[in-house]
Every structure is written in structure tokens, then in C-alpha cells.
Amino acid sequence: MDTIVVKIPDGRKFKLACEIQTQIPKKARYGFEKSDVKRNKIFKYDTGAQFTCLPAKDLGIDISEEDFIVYNQNALSIEAIGIDGNSRIKYYLIQVERFMVAGIDLGSVPIYITFDLRATKRLLGMDIIRLLNVEMNFDKKEAIFCTTEKFKDFKQRKLRLEIKDLFEMGIYSKDDSERDIDWQNIVKDSMGIGERKYATQEIEAAFINHRIKEENEK
Numbered sequence: 001m002d003t004i005v006v007k008i009p010d011g012r013k014f015k016l017a018c019e020i021q022t023q024i025p026k027k028a029r030y031g032f033e034k035s036d037v038k039r040n041k042i043f044k045y046d047t048g049a050q051f052t053c054l055p056a057k058d059l060g061i062d063i064s065e066e067d068f069i070v071y072n073q074n075a076l077s078i079e080a081i082g083i084d085g086n087s088r089i090k091y092y093l094i095q096v097e098r099f100m101v102a103g104i105d106l107g108s109v110p111i112y113i114t115f116d117l118r119a120t121k122r123l124l125g126m127d128i129i130r131l132l133n134v135e136m137n138f139d140k141k142e143a144i145f146c147t148t149e150k151f152k153d154f155k156q157r158k159l160r161l162e163i164k165d166l167f168e169m170g171i172y173s174k175d176d177s178e179r180d181i182d183w184q185n186i187v188k189d190s191m192g193i194g195e196r197k198y199a200t201q202e203i204e205a206a207f208i209n210h211r212i213k214e215e216n217e218k
Contacts (some may be wrong), residue, residue: 002104002146002147003104003144003145003146004102004103004104004144004145004146005142005143005144005145006102006142006143006144006145007141007142007143008136008138008141008142008143010141013044014044014045014143015042015043015044015045016042016043016045016101016102016124017040017041017042017102017103018040018041018042018043018099018100018101018102018122018124019038019039019040019041019098019099019100020037020038020039020041020059020096020098020099020100020111021036021037021038021096021097021098021099022036022037022059022094022095022096022097022098023035023036023037023097024037024059024060024061025061025063025067025068025071025072026062026063027063027067032063032067032071035060037059037060039058039059039060041054041058041122042122043101043122043123043124044121044122044123044124045124045129046123046124046125047126047129049123049124049125049126050125050126050127051091051111051112051125051126051127052111052112052123052124052125052127052128053091053111053112053113053114053119053122053123053125054111054112054113054114054121054122054123055113055114055115055119055120055122056068056092056113056114056115058122059113061113064115065090065115068092068115072092075092075093075094076092076093076163077090077091077092077093078090078091078093078112079091089114089116089118089119090114090115090116091112091113091114092112092113092114093110093111093112093163094110094111094112094113095108095109095110095160095162096108096109096110096111099111099128101124101128101132101145102145104132104145104146104147106128106131106147106151106161107155107159107160107161108159108160108161109128109131109161110127110161110162110163110166111128126171127166127171127172130148130171131147131148131151131161131171132145132146132147132148132151133145133146133147133148150169151169154169
């Protein structure tokens with residue numbers, strides 16, 4: 001479905017039903033095995049969150065964080081530091097096979113998961129939101145969603161939207177003028193403590209370090 005109409009709730013929070021299909025690691029007798037999962041979850045539509053995230057358990061991942069790192073040694077991760085300067089929460093990038101937002105199929109996209117039990121909310125962040133055109137009609141209390149022309153053109157060339165593509169498409173901007181925003185990111189919503197770093201910078205630095213690591217291991 002290319003276009004969909006969603007009712008805008010009376011309350012302050014705008015939430016959307018999303019469907020995720022992917023493979024998750026499961027403990028096996030000898031190491032790990034992959035298991036196909038499909039989950040329907042409600043995400044908060046959050047323009048203050050720079051990336052889309054949810055708790056690992058919401059995807060049915062029941063192995064420990066340590067086991068996940070062993071299973072996926074090359075996983076890209078970012079760490080957010082709380083406003084108190086001590087609280088930290090780590091997120092891991094995963095590539096899901098299918099992500100649907102309110103019935104719109106975005107295909108395979110990257111999202112972030114965390115094993116930190118303090119982070120309990122599912123947030124639809126700007127990395128996914130910017131793949132969609134959104135028209136708000138507050139008179140009718142309706143929001144109309146459709147995929148952007150840029151994303152449609154991209155899907156003609158490539159099926160999987162990966163993190164490197166988010167930089168190339170300008171979703172994760174390298175423009176410092178766009179980064180210099182005093183925003184409060186996902187940590188405020190998921191942990192209730194606030195955050196002063198710029199998520200785009202964190203993601204870009206993690207991505208660059210990840211690519212360097214991959215090149216050194218070749």
C-alpha cells in the first residue's frame with residue numbers, strides 16, 4: 001500500500017502500528033541458529049528521536065547481550081550518555097527483512113535494538129519518518145502517509161536500505177549546520193533522563209569506525 005490515512009488521536013502522543021519481519025538469533029545446542037519472527041508493535045511517532053529503536057525482547061530475542069555480541073561480532077553499536085553524565089544506554093544496529101508502518105511496506109531497513117531494561121519504549125525516529133511524506137489535517141483529525149519520491153527511486157535500484165544508504169540519501173546528514181540542534185533524543189523518552197549529544201554524529205562516528213574495522217579484518 002503506497003498511501004494510507006491514519007486517525008490523529010486527541011492526546012499528545014501519536015502512535016502507529018508497525019509490523020517487523022526479521023531473523024533473530026536463538027541459542028542452539030552448538031552455538032546459535034537463526035529463527036524467523038514477525039512482530040506487530042505500536043511505535044511512538046517521535047520527531048525528536050534521530051533513529052528508530054525498540055527493546056530486543058520485543059523482537060523475541062531472549063539471548064543475553066553478551067551472547068548477541070558473540071553471535072554478531074561486527075554489529076555496529078552506539079552509546080548514549082544521560083544528562084547526569086553517568087547513565088549510559090547502548091543500541092545495536094540490525095537489518096530487518098521487512099518493516100511496515102501503518103500498512104506501508106518499507107522493505108528491509110536498519111533499526112536499533114537495546115538490551116537495557118531501563119529502555120522500554122518503541123520509537124519511530126527520523127531515519128524512518130524521513131522516508132515518508134506526511135500530511136496532517138487537524139480539521140479531519142487525519143494524517144496521510146506515503147513514501148517519498150526519493151525513497152521510491154531508491155527502491156527501484158536496490159531492495160535493502162542499509163545504513164550507508166541513509167548517509168547517501170541525506171537521512172543522516174553530514175552537514176554540521178543540520179546537526180547543531182539542542183535536541184533531546186531517545187534517552188529522555190526511554191529512560192527519562194535526557195541527552196545532550198547529537199545522535200547523527202554518534203551514528204556517523206560509529207559507522208566510520210565500523211567500516212575501518214571491517215577493512216582491517218579483510
